[in-house]
Amino acid sequence: MPTPHYGQPRYRAIADELRERIKSGAIPPGAFLPAESVLTAEFKVSRGTIRQAISALRKDGLVATEHGRGTYANAQFHAQSSHHRANPRTRQREVSADEGLAELFDVEVGAPLIEQESVVRIGKRVATVTREYRLGPASS
Amino acid sequence: MPTPHYGQPRYRAIADELRERIKSGAIPPGAFLPAESVLTAEFKVSRGTIRQAISALRKDGLVATEHGRGTYANAQFHAQSSHHRANPRTRQREVSADEGLAELFDVEVGAPLIEQESVVRIGKRVATVTREYRLGPASS
DNA sequence: AGAAATTTGTCCGTATGTATC
DNA sequence: AGATACATACGGACAAATTTC
Numbered sequence: 001m002p003t004p005h006y007g008q009p010r011y012r013a014i015a016d017e018l019r020e021r022i023k024s025g026a027i028p029p030g031a032f033l034p035a036e037s038v039l040t041a042e043f044k045v046s047r048g049t050i051r052q053a054i055s056a057l058r059k060d061g062l063v064a065t066e067h068g069r070g071t072y073a074n075a076q077f078h079a080q081s082s083h084h085r086a087n088p089r090t091r092q093r094e095v096s097a098d099e100g101l102a103e104l105f106d107v108e109v110g111a112p113l114i115e116q117e118s119v120v121r122i123g124k125r126v127a128t129v130t131r132e133y134r135l136g137p138a139s140s
Numbered sequence: 141m142p143t144p145h146y147g148q149p150r151y152r153a154i155a156d157e158l159r160e161r162i163k164s165g166a167i168p169p170g171a172f173l174p175a176e177s178v179l180t181a182e183f184k185v186s187r188g189t190i191r192q193a194i195s196a197l198r199k200d201g202l203v204a205t206e207h208g209r210g211t212y213a214n215a216q217f218h219a220q221s222s223h224h225r226a227n228p229r230t231r232q233r234e235v236s237a238d239e240g241l242a243e244l245f246d247v248e249v250g251a252p253l254i255e256q257e258s259v260v261r262i263g264k265r266v267a268t269v270t271r272e273y274r275l276g277p278a279s280s
Numbered sequence: 281a282g283a284a285a286t287t288t289g290t291c292c293g294t295a296t297g298t299a300t301c
Numbered sequence: 302a303g304a305t306a307c308a309t310a311c312g313g314a315c316a317a318a319t320t321t322c
Contacts, residue, residue: 009309035287046311051288055177067288068318100257104266117240129244129273132182149305175290186307191292207291208315 011052014043018053022062022073029075033063093117101133151192154183158193162202162213166258172210173203182268233257241273 021027034042039050054071057063065071095115102109116132161167174182179190194211197203205211235255242249256272 011309037287048312049310052309065288066318068286068320070287070319101269104269106266129241131271131273133269133271151305177290186309189306192305205291206316208289208317210290210316 010043010045011049012056014039014045014050014053015056018057019060019062022057027073029073032070032072035070095133105133105135107135150183150185151189152196154179154185154189154193155196157183158197159200159202161258162197164258166256167213169213172212175210235273245273245275247275 018027018033027033033039033054036047036050036054039053040047043050054063054065058065058071061074063071063073093115094112096110097105097107097113099109101113102111105111105113114134116134118130118132158167158173167173173179173194176187176190176194179185180187183190194203194205198205198211201214203211203213233255234252236250237245237247237253239249241253242251245251245253254274256274258270258272
């Protein structure tokens with residue numbers, strides 16, 4: 001009998017649980033989370049649900065995932081003013097609309113937008129950088 | 141708010157948008173479309189709707205899907221190779237690297253980069269603007 | 281060097297329940 | 302009632318990157 005989702009969806013509950021483990025230090029920065037297969041066993045949900053939960057954490061910048069390797073907790077505090085590059089392959093932040101974006105979105109210059117930046121590396125070299133813009137939350 | 145489908149259903153609007161991206165070259169022949177999960181995020185619709193849209197493109201022969209790999213644009217001998225540059229949703233230009241880009245690409249601030257901008261409209265509204273950066277020609 | 285195992289990425293099909301036009 | 306669409310969830314299969322043997 002699949003899928004009653006009264007109240008809170010399971011993927012969100014799982015995301016909360018994992019977030020807690022990271023913030024509490026049970027999963028220290030840099031350490032890998034259990035594999036998806038392990039998490040499905042632990043929480044007794046399907047893999048898709050686990051992936052949904054992890055996806056939420058990734059969007060929050062809490063974790064990063066690498067194909068064939070795993071998902072690990074990010075060191076997210078003390079982010080800037082350091083001399084060496086961590087590896088944020090994707091990053092979300094709020095920016096002000098430049099002239100071009102303002103015109104496209106039909107907002108004023110300087111209006112808040114959400115920028116999602118992702119970096120594609122080939123080997124160590126950066127191949128492409130993609131910045132995707134959406135309207136900020138303060139818009140209907 | 142779920143489901144106002146005045147006039148055109150959303151899956152058809154999304155199919156049109158994707159078709160446009162392919163024909164405009166934003167998704168060149170052979171290139172993969174974003175994954176279903178990415179498209180759900182981009183268009184803010186459910187997976188079922190995305191699958192409906194892609195299914196339409198597949199029926200038109202515009203794209204092909206391979207299990208476990210993804211969906212890619214077909215090498216579509218564009219019929220008569222005519223001149224349809226009416227509504228360029230995508231645009232390419234040369235820009236100067238800002239601080240963030242310069243660091244990622246490991247070039248100086250102000251170095252020339254190629255920016256490819258594409259605009260996704262849902263109905264008349266601009267949903268997302270994507271700017272993709274690559275190194276300019278002046279780099280080997 | 282090569283094969284196997286592990287792990288994530290992606291798609292397939294299906295299902296339940298809700299809501300709106 | 303029917304079509305459209307949402308969010309959630311299942312289980313399966315194949316693909317691809319990485320690690321281990």
